[in-house]
Amino acid sequence: MKVLMSLGIAASLLVTSTVTLAADEKQIKEAIEYRQAALHTMGWNFGPLGAMAKGDMDYDAEEAGMRAERVAMLAQMPWEGFIEGSLRDDGHGVNTDALAKIADNQDDFESLQTEMQDATAKLAEVAQQDDFAVFRKQVADTGKTCKNCHDEYRAE
Amino acid sequence: MKVLMSLGIAASLLVTSTVTLAADEKQIKEAIEYRQAALHTMGWNFGPLGAMAKGDMDYDAEEAGMRAERVAMLAQMPWEGFIEGSLRDDGHGVNTDALAKIADNQDDFESLQTEMQDATAKLAEVAQQDDFAVFRKQVADTGKTCKNCHDEYRAE
Numbered sequence: 001m002k003v004l005m006s007l008g009i010a011a012s013l014l015v016t017s018t019v020t021l022a023a024d025e026k027q028i029k030e031a032i033e034y035r036q037a038a039l040h041t042m043g044w045n046f047g048p049l050g051a052m053a054k055g056d057m058d059y060d061a062e063e064a065g066m067r068a069e070r071v072a073m074l075a076q077m078p079w080e081g082f083i084e085g086s087l088r089d090d091g092h093g094v095n096t097d098a099l100a101k102i103a104d105n106q107d108d109f110e111s112l113q114t115e116m117q118d119a120t121a122k123l124a125e126v127a128q129q130d131d132f133a134v135f136r137k138q139v140a141d142t143g144k145t146c147k148n149c150h151d152e153y154r155a156e
Numbered sequence: 157m158k159v160l161m162s163l164g165i166a167a168s169l170l171v172t173s174t175v176t177l178a179a180d181e182k183q184i185k186e187a188i189e190y191r192q193a194a195l196h197t198m199g200w201n202f203g204p205l206g207a208m209a210k211g212d213m214d215y216d217a218e219e220a221g222m223r224a225e226r227v228a229m230l231a232q233m234p235w236e237g238f239i240e241g242s243l244r245d246d247g248h249g250v251n252t253d254a255l256a257k258i259a260d261n262q263d264d265f266e267s268l269q270t271e272m273q274d275a276t277a278k279l280a281e282v283a284q285q286d287d288f289a290v291f292r293k294q295v296a297d298t299g300k301t302c303k304n305c306h307d308e309y310r311a312e
Contacts (some may be wrong), residue, residue, distance in 0.1 A: 030200075037196035041233065044190045073229050077197065 023083050028092045035081025036096070042074035046142075049127065053139035064135060065128025072124040073143075075117045082109075088155060097155040109153060116145040179239050184248045191237025192252070198230035202298075205283070209295035221284025221293060227298075228280040231273045244311060253311040265309060272301040277298075 023031070045067045050096040051057035052064055082102065085092065089100045102109050126138050179187070201223045207213035208220055238258065241248065245256045258265050275298040282294050 033196065034200045037193040038201070040193035041197050041230075044193070045233070046184075070229065070233065074197075075225065077201070077269065079224065 009100040023085055025092060028083065028086045028090075029094050031081040031083045031086050032092075032094045032096050032098075033113055033156035035098075037077040038074060038078040038081065042078070044079070045070040045074065046146075049139050050143065053136045059132050059135065061128050061135075065124070068120070068127035070132040072120040075113075079110075079113055083127070099153050099155055102153050105153075109149070112149040113150070114146070116142070116149065119145045172309045179241055181248060182247075184239065184242045185250050187237040187239045187242050188248075188252050188254075191254075194230060194234040194237065198227055198234070201226045201230065202302075205279070205295050206299065211290045215275040215288050215291065217284050217286040217291075221232040221280070224276070224283035228273070228276040231269075231276040235266075235269055255309050255311055258309050263307075265305070266304040268301070268308070272298070272305065275301045 048057060049064060049067050049071070052059045082098065086094075086096070087098050087100045087102055088096055119138070123138045123142050126134050129135070204213060205220060205223050205227070208215045237295070238254065242250075243254050243256045243258055244252055275294070279294045279298050282290050285291070
């Protein structure tokens with residue numbers, strides 16, 4: 001009886017896992033579009049932070065704090081869009097820069113996400129403190145975490 | 157002398173105002189893409205809330221609270237993308253459903269934004285309280301604020 005139950009549980013786990021893996025074309029297209037939209041929205045809101053850090057725009061602690069809070073929250077979002085079968089060369093026909101090697105380096109990919117999320121959380125803390133030197137350093141550090149992942153896993 | 161200075165100021169104001177109005181093609185394209193990305197990201201995160209409210213997905217207060225917080229923050233974002241010259245029929249050649257009549261009804265457009273933002277803020281409050289009836293009602297009320305604006309200002 002115990003063995004039968006275990007088999008039943010194993011079988012149901014197998015079904016669940018098959019269902020999870022077999023995203024259909026529509027799901028893949030939507031997942032790619034979603035992650036691109038979330039990253040795009042994050043990039044737009046990071047724009048003024050980069051411009052302030054570079055001196056192309058006056059540093060305004062209130063605006064910077066607002067943008068950095070948005071970026072920190074958006075930094076949580078794109079990753080659920082990297083579903084099975086949605087990378088480059090996965091044959092879905094949707095245009096994406098997400099390299100196929102992400103699939104073989106999932107742990108590293110996730111650890112780069114975490115580094116970026118931590119950097120944006122710290123940026124949200126310091127951006128509104130009206131200390132330009134600290135702000136500028138944290139924008140640079142955050143930008144590096146974006147670049148680290150892009151260099152590794154995004155097509156040029 | 158006073159007249160000359162006034163003329164000088166008037167001329168410089170004129171230049172400033174022309175510069176402000178004349179967003180170039182690149183700025184218009186980027187503004188449209190940004191607002192579409194922000195609305196897309198909001199829609200994706202609203203999806204599970206709608207599904208839970210309809211009973212297509214189990215109500216999970218933690219997931220609902222997380223999605224609703226995202227939606228409430230995203231509800232602040234798209235509007236800066238509705239810049240001068242970026243509506244439909246404005247001749248920019250970018251595909252957008254944002255009707256030209258928004259320009260003539262700016263106050264109404266902004267008041268519909270505020271209603272939606274207020275509804276999403278309330279949704280973020282109630283979604284995590286594990287009271288399904290209250291949650292479901294607030295999802296419906298929020299959905300109505302989306303629809304109110306789409307019916308009026310978005311192409312079918």
